[in-house]
Amino acid sequence: MATGRKLFADTSYDALSMDDIAKHAGVAKGLIYYYFKSKRGYYLAIVEESVAELVARAGGETDLPNAERVRRTVDGYLHYAEHHRAAYRTIVTGGVGSDAEVLAIRDAVREELVATIAEGAYGHRSLPPIARLALVGWLSAVEGITLEWIGGLGDDGGDGDGGGSAVGGSAVGGRPDGAELGGRPDRAELGALLVRQLRATLTVIEEFVPECPAPPATEGPFGQRDDLAPVTGSS
Template identity: 65%
Template structure:
């Protein structure tokens, strides 16, 4: 097989893999990991079960690939909109986080709760999301992604409360997402004010008029 043929085969494999992940994202959006068998997945994807094993080795490997792909959208969104005013960028990041949780509820619960038992790979995905969100909030508040440990701990505490509130909100999606977003932004302001008291090099951002 020449180089051109190899590239063509690789590209087709990447396309097929992406198609399987897209199907899985739809299936697992509101369905838990245990609720779908590989036979169910293959039937919905319109492929032989062996093809899924070929690309992902196992059901767990398939699910982790889906989770990684879906959260990459959230991380990319958090890192975008750098041209926006800092306050608006922070608010958009929080709203995007809630939108993701709303439209990928099963995956979100898996990430936040760690899946079944203690899954180190899911924990790694969760840590990646957390680190990017904290860095984005820090950049929006202070103009830099690296902050002192105490400030980071405070933002991590705020993010933990965000996760708890979001999980509770997903139970019935009440109140409206915009209201929950406003609440989380208000709680963030309180956290930033507390950071300013304890970490002089991270003063609370001035309110924009």
Template identity: 55%
Template structure:
């Protein structure tokens, strides 16, 4: 078989792969909406198939089980959130912190179902789901640490402070997308100032963990 014949033979397979990826992505998008509004245990595979207007076997074909389907939804949502939050690595530290928080809020605002799935939806204390959520938190904490301290890995004290701040961000953001009384810019500035307070508290406890200039109070 010459090169031209080989390329021609591969085209149907490539088209089939593209269609499969598109179909899988479509099912994940549907699942984001379903699991954002309904708990994991409350949705059966029959419910999912009916609301998605697909045969139940198609979901089993792509994801093997309901749990596999849910994990794929969470992983897809997490990857997009982390990518959005980590945007702008070339920026100076303070700007990167602002960009990270703004990207986080923009994602939550424009992907509300996916954000709720990541933060609040799901299967309770399923270890694998919890590991995915902890992974996204660690990635965002590392991004904020790099902007604030110039390095992704920090000691236990600043790490706990940043993680505690992030948990408060999650709760505030869930409330904000449910009751969007504040403009996104105002939310961003509030969260930035809350972060500054956490970084100053760390420095007060351990002076070797110097807060960035932007986090200091005006004298």
């Protein structure tokens, strides 16, 4: 499964044959067919496993106060992307984009994450349509930002927990090392940025949907001073 996550993250679905997969996995092709029936079945199993792991990582620790849970959700999401880059790319960008079942799996993780954020912010998972759209928009931005961020962390060589340094200097999209002022942010700094962006989104939601008030600015992880602490080093 780890081999498949990396292969499908780095190579398009159509470009990979079962022979290629078996060769990279070091097993007989018939063994893959025995367990997964087809290449599509193998791919679906990889996506489902990756999605389940991401949701578990992002949505854990449900006994925490709501605002802290939101922050932990963001950090858990980034932690997964940082240490399982190939799997994350598979979930967000890779594979059979026109396959309805694959799209359903990938949409399910987005819905679960939006519901987790809503529960942390409002204490319930259901949302009015405009509030849901706003959070989906924020999550879409999170996906793009996270892909850019992990692209600058260097090649992790797989999906192990070793990851790489969270502060990278590798080139991204053709940019030379050190092109970004101040270097690439670490996970805490990026998490603070995303939580602040979420705070702004929740404030806008409140303007359109008063029954969905933004958590008070003084409430822990949504407080301005607290969110800037990882960035400024203040306590």
